[in-house]
């Protein structure tokens with residue numbers, strides 16, 4: 001390749017090329033070098049020194065000196081160039097340049113300047129992305145830490161609440177056991193007095209009083225038994241004694257017990273029949289569920305209302321026992337918590353009825369022990385429906401008859 005071709009190649013290059021003699025004066029440059037400050041009034045002239053060029057550029061405000069004074073800037077650029085170190089500099093128009101200077105065999109210097117703006121931009125973008133990412137990661141880490149702390153606090157609160165609830169139930173159970181013995185004496189002796197078994201009491205008021213003592217004692221015993229049952233259910237020590245049984249039996253037995261109360265209140269107790277009657281279950285548990293639901297239905301239904309009880313096949317192959325009343329209903333806000341022990345609805349009419357709030361808690365625990373589910377729906381002043389679903393696994397297949405019960409049976 002001859003020197004003309006080489007010169008032509010230099011001219012065609014996008015990089016700026018300049019040659020400086022041993023006295024530090026500019027001797028040759030290519031087109032790109034001449035054009036680098038085009039439009040700014042800057043002119044390249046042969047024979048200038050590097051310092052002259054820098055100062056010209058500074059007087060035209062071409063360089064971004066990054067806070068340095070003009071002298072500092074010039075000194076730092078010259079130092080780097082003399083040391084033949086790569087020299088980066090920024091132009092006011094936003095471009096970034098990189099100049100590499102080499103000494104040739106004849107002692108002259110050759111400088112090649114490349115526009116590195118796009119590389120700088122990419123670097124800046126990467127740095128920005130990295131710092132955003134770091135900030136985000138830090139935020140996320142902090143958020144995760146907050147979440148974990150909240151979770152642990154909630155978990156601790158739950159464990160504390162559970163422990164407190166267990167302690168409460170255990171205490172109640174122990175106290176209840178202690179109460180049962182003297183209570184049986186109170187019930188037994190007041191009954192003897194009430195019936196005047198060993199002779200007349202004299203004044204009729206004594207008979208009334210002993211009747212009150214007997215009734216109150218009996219009520220207290222029911223309550224204590226409920227508490228003991230609930231504590232057994234909560235501690236997992238309630239044992240089911242499953243046996244094949246006709247579902248109509250516990251339902252009829254419970255109806256007989258509640259009938260007295262329904263007659264007193266003039267509430268009609270209706271049996272809607274039972275489909276697929278044979279189940280494998282604990283009869284005592286079923287009876288307790290039914291008594292609690294039916295007594296609630298009668299208790300919270302006004303004179304001449306009705307309570308309907310029936311058991312029908314459910315879609316999932318199980319059986320659904322339904323107790324539906326036309327009573328006072330339950331405020332929607334109360335529905336969710338009524339299955340908690342000691343919970344009672346807030347309607348004033350309900351509040352005046354006797355009750356402890358254990359019935360539904362026992363119903364739920366027993367139903368779940370049987371593998372079933374209990375739900376309650378209610379509309380204020382219209383009525384309440386409670387459904388107890390037993391799973392298909394409890395059904396004994398083979399007998400599918402609709403069997404109405406004897407209404408008003410003793």
Ligand SMILES: Nc1ncnc2c1ncn2[C@@H]1O[C@H](COP(=O)(O)OP(=O)(O)OP(=O)(O)O)[C@@H](O)[C@H]1O
Pocket residue numbers: 226292296297300325327328329330338343344345346350351354355356357358359360361384
């Ligand atoms: N059929 C119903 N109609 C209207 N309110 C009801 C009905 N069943 C239950 N409730 C409301 O739910 C509350 C809780 O019922 P639950 O059977 O658990 O307790 P209780 O009947 O008050 O007392 P206990 O059953 O322990 O004697 C009742 O106090 C009542 O407010």
Ligand SMILES: [Mg+2]
Pocket residue numbers: 292295296355357358359360
């Ligand atoms: Mg009740």
